[in-house]
Amino acid sequence: MDWDKLRIFHAVADAGSLTHAGDKLNLSQSAVSRQIRALEESLSATLFHRHARGLILTEQGELLFDATAAMSKRLETASARIRDSDEEVFGELRVTTTFGFGTLWLAPRLTKLYEQYPDLKIDLMLEERVLDLPMREADVAIRMKEPSQADLIRKRLMTVKMQLYVSRAYLDKHGTPEELSDMSQHRLICQNPRSPQVGTAANLVQNLMTHNPLSLLTVNNYFGVLQGVLHDLGIGVLPDYVTEDFPDLVQIFQHKYSTEVPVYLAYPEELRHSRRISAFRDFVQNEIIAHRKHLKELGKI
Template sequence: MDWDKLRVFHAVAEAGSFTHAGETLNLSQSAVSRQISQLEDSLKVALFHRHARGLILTEQGETLYRTAREVFAKLAAAEASLSEGKELPRGPLKITTPVAFGSTWLASRIGRFLELYPEITVNLIIDDGELDLGMRQADVAIRLSPPRQPDLIQRHIKNIKLHLYAAPSYLKNAGVPQTAEELQDHRLVLFGDTPHPPFPNVNWLRELATGGNRRVHMNTFSVNNYYAILRAVQGGVGIAAIPDYLAQEDSSLVRVMPDVEGPQVPAYFVYPEELRHSKRITVLRDFLIQEVAKTQF
């Protein structure tokens, strides 16, 4: 199989169109299309369904794409490993984290990491979904649950604590609850329905307010993202259970019923087995552990 044509096929499958793949490869749309047609001719199968809105992989195309993606992922790992110097860690480092953690806590601290290791190029992907580390969609992940994928190394770095918070403007109008029962008279900001909640019992606040009785009517607002919950609370929508590290981004927020604490959520540093000896992974892990130790979680 022609390697150059396979590289073009992989780019087209990733981009979903000849035009976008051409931009990535610095080739014309016609050149990309011609390479794919020649590859299909040599294999005697169609790899894409052509549509006006773009390209869709055929069954045979999906089979080839899975193999090509694995090959290019392993090549990227090899390239990164070879590029690491003997003295200083160097090369690309792709990190994925949940949206709230990555866009606030980590993004505000990553500058110090880059100052310590200027030869490392960081790509931070904030996504509440779990990217496939085995397929090198990212090199390392911060996750709030143990990894389900095989062949991943995990390191517990901290238990995240949650407390109840509200904006002064909301409490001025609605009053400050003193007991769990009084929460029933307030609007609660909850984590919305999702197939994969960030941790079990994510809406423990509702259970606290109702005593677990689902028949109790509550005035609630739901959104399935913690950063959005923070913004809603800042806007005076109501009371929410927010991770302490996130609430610290706004010193004006008031901790409500300060003795009440939610379930502690373990945070994990996760990376593939094949990167066990990567200097980039090691220095990032050590940096995060030091930064976490300085933060009230």
């Protein structure tokens, strides 16, 4: 099967248009059309339904597109490995993690990584959905549970606990609750129960709700919960990794927290020798060591 025709087919299927694919490939629409017709003839199959709004893949086209997509991912991986230098770290690195960890812990620390590797290009993808690393939806992931996908190198980085935090200004105005039953006099700020989150965090919130908080503010991510706490709105359920960067937060009910949540770094086996992956992995590990050392100095662990 002609690799060039497959490359053109993939571009057309991805763009849904001969014109747009031609623009991307620097080919005329007629040249693209000829290649698609030739491919269809060689396969004795129709790959696209043609209509006024563009092109739609047939069932046979969908099968071929799945194959070319997998080929494209593999080629990207090979290209990335070839580009990696023994001496330099450069190029794009796609990192995925949760919205909370990405905004509250990782992003504020990336300045140090860029200072060390100024030619690195980070594409930070923050979402609760677990991206498919072997299919190259991302290069490396930091997740709040051990990844279950096969063919991954994984390393446990640390553990996280969900705890209760409040601002000093809020305590000055509303007093410090001594018992969980005192929650009936305070506003609780937490993730919306319908939002994706680790089970231990949801269990902690369910337990707190049995004490009938005076008021409730729910947000669909921990960044929003933190903002509510910092602006003196109430008592928030937050991951303990925020304490270093926001030292004015006060932890209350220190005996009440979620079970420990493991944090893992993972990347595809085929990227084992990538200099960019190694640089990012070492950076994260060093930052976690520094983070824990600082918390010990503050007496928080």
